[in-house]
Amino acid sequence: MRNTLHPAPTAPILGPFRQAVETLMDYSQIITINPGKRSGKPCIRGLRITVYDVLGYMAAGMTQEGILADFPDLTEADIRACLAYAADSERRFEIVPL
Numbered sequence: 111m112r113n114t115l116h117p118a119p120t121a122p123i124l125g126p127f128r129q130a131v132e133t134l135m136d137y138s139q140i141i142t143i144n145p146g147k148r149s150g151k152p153c154i155r156g157l158r159i160t161v162y163d164v165l166g167y168m169a170a171g172m173t174q175e176g177i178l179a180d181f182p183d184l185t186e187a188d189i190r191a192c193l194a195y196a197a198d199s200e201r202r203f204e205i206v207p208l
Contacts, residue, residue, distance in 0.1 A: 137191035137198075152195060154188045164192040 141152050141161060152161040159181060167177050174189050 135187075135190055135194040137194045140188055140191035141195045154184065154192065157183055159184065161192045161195050164189060165196055 140155055142154075142156050143150055143152050144156065147153055147156070148158055148160050153159060154161070154164070164177060164184075168174075168189075172180075174186065177189060178184055178186070
């Protein structure tokens with residue numbers, strides 16, 4: 111029996127969110143992977159700063175402004191690219207049953 115008090119959300123409700131996710135920034139020119147640098151971890155523009163580093167700083171409570179102050183080689187676009195890369199990686203994550 112269908113719950114008529116709380117109908118399931120439809121695509122139009124998710125429309126703006128889904129559109130934002132589908133139009134994530136193109137990070138392909140910012141996030142680079144080089145087997146000889148940082149053990150092949152995704153880095154920012156060939157620098158030795160990894161996506162993991164930036165995400166870790168943010169998770170620890172560091173602000174974007176703080177990261178940019180500590181790492182003058184980085185830009186706002188670099189930080190957005192890290193977030194887009196992480197979001198895209200999570201979106202592609204798939205659990206395979208054993």
